Amino acid sequence: MKEILVKAAEIIIGNGEMLEDASVHVRGNRIADVGPDVKSPNAEVMDFSDRVIMPGIIDTHIHVSHDGQNPDPRESSLFTDEYLAIRGAKLAGQMLQYGITTVADAAARSDVSFAVKQAVEKGIVRGPRVLACGRMITITGGRDRIYGPNEADGIDGVRRATREELGRGADFIKLAATGAISSSRTESFSAQFTLEELRAAAEETHNVGKMAHAHAYGDAGVQNTILSGVDVVVHGHPLSDESIDMMLENKTLLMPTLVTYYESQKHHDDGDLPDYMVRKERELFPLIESGIRNSVKKGVEIVLGSDTGMPYTPFGPSTLMELELLVKMGGMSEMDAIAAGTLNAARSLKIESDTGTIAPGKSADFLILGEDINPVDDITSLQKLGAIEAVFLRGKRVIAE
Numbered sequence: 547m548k549e550i551l552v553k554a555a556e557i558i559i560g561n562g563e564m565l566e567d568a569s570v571h572v573r574g575n576r577i578a579d580v581g582p583d584v585k586s587p588n589a590e591v592m593d594f595s596d597r598v599i600m601p602g603i604i605d606t607h608i609h610v611s612h613d614g615q616n617p618d619p620r621e622s623s624l625f626t627d628e629y630l631a632i633r634g635a636k637l638a639g640q641m642l643q644y645g646i647t648t649v650a651d652a653a654a655r656s657d658v659s660f661a662v663k664q665a666v667e668k669g670i671v672r673g674p675r676v677l678a679c680g681r682m683i684t685i686t687g688g689r690d691r692i693y694g695p696n697e698a699d700g701i702d703g704v705r706r707a708t709r710e711e712l713g714r715g716a717d718f719i720k721l722a723a724t725g726a727i728s729s730s731r732t733e734s735f736s737a738q739f740t741l742e743e744l745r746a747a748a749e750e751t752h753n754v755g756k757m758a759h760a761h762a763y764g765d766a767g768v769q770n771t772i773l774s775g776v777d778v779v780v781h782g783h784p785l786s787d788e789s790i791d792m793m794l795e796n797k798t799l800l801m802p803t804l805v806t807y808y809e810s811q812k813h814h815d816d817g818d819l820p821d822y823m824v825r826k827e828r829e830l831f832p833l834i835e836s837g838i839r840n841s842v843k844k845g846v847e848i849v850l851g852s853d854t855g856m857p858y859t860p861f862g863p864s865t866l867m868e869l870e871l872l873v874k875m876g877g878m879s880e881m882d883a884i885a886a887g888t889l890n891a892a893r894s895l896k897i898e899s900d901t902g903t904i905a906p907g908k909s910a911d912f913l914i915l916g917e918d919i920n921p922v923d924d925i926t927s928l929q930k931l932g933a934i935e936a937v938f939l940r941g942k943r944v945i946a947e
């Protein structure tokens with residue numbers, strides 16, 4: 547089995563810790579050892595002893611059926627599923643060069659996200675590890691039908707829909723606990739699934755050892771999500787003190803997807819976004835910062851998810867921008883923001899035994915950063931040209947400058 551020993555000046559582990567003058571020993575596709583005195587006589591030595599190494603970044607929220615450019619997300623309805631899958635595979639593939647080694651598709655029409663996952667797994671296209679939730683599960687009329695949700699009502703109906711998505715191969719489950727900005731006929735803050743319906747979905751998901759994520763805005767939907775046992779509140783804004791305390795008490799993870807609002811609000815006067823999106827975002831955006839800051843201050847566990855694919859969120863750069871905003875808007879330390887995109891992100895998808903930190907036994911997914919690049923000193927440095935010098939995924943160097 548091929549062995550390599552990568553020497554580094556600093557190794558960011560991904561769990562908030564850092565090692566100095568240490569090495570990563572890779573055997574095959576796994577990390578065999580990491581530390582200051584790792585011995586491996588048979589390994590090929592790669593000397594990066596003036597560089598920083600960090601885990602591959604995990605983005606837990608992308609949409610491969612959207613292109614991240616078009617200001618109207620309904621654009622996807624112009625195309626066949628087959629076209630969306632081909633385009634999505636290409637777009638997700640681009641994320642590797644930004645240091646993103648794992649992505650999770652957080653709702654796509656039909657089988658599009660599963661097709662992208664298969665294409666990458668089979669090596670037809672080069673790309674990060676892909677996880678997919680299949681279709682979003684919503685109440686009847688909860689989303690615009692052009693997005694292809696799995697509509698379900700009542701406890702039995704939601705149970706069945708959850709089993710359906712799991713049966714189709716979903717790696718995690720995505721629920722709509724409230725209406726959405728990108729849906730023309732729903733309001734962001736209106737609660738949709740009841741507490742009991744959400745609980746049934748969470749139960750079915752947990753029965754097979756997977757994680758449930760729920761899209762939610764406003765106290766009613768956010769609190770239904772938390773109380774139901776769903777694992778991750780997606781978006782969550784505006785976050786009240788009461789909701790924050792409930793998340794802490796129930797150990798619910800929070801995925802604030804800051805970059806999607808931050809980029810979109812720059813374009814509110816352009817006239818290109820659908821009117822209903824501008825109206826809902828204008829109402830929401832000023833309320834986001836104080837809630838996320840309070841969540842961070844009180845110790846809610848934050849997960850990196852960018853909502854890449856939505857308007858003005860291109861594949862790759864948006865994930866790095868989300869890291870920056872977790873620091874600048876959320877008030878996180880650089881190290882904690884990195885953990886949000888590594889260990890916490892892995893936990894939110896229950897893949898932390900496989901990836902998310904540089905630790906023995908895990909998949910060898912890590913980045914060698916460019917000269918003078920250290921995200922712990924400056925999180926924006928990851929966005930510089932040449933910041934990601936090499937990307938290792940499952941022990942293979944997949945991107946090299």
Ligand SMILES: [Zn+2]
Pocket residue numbers: 607609652853
């Ligand atoms: Zn989304």
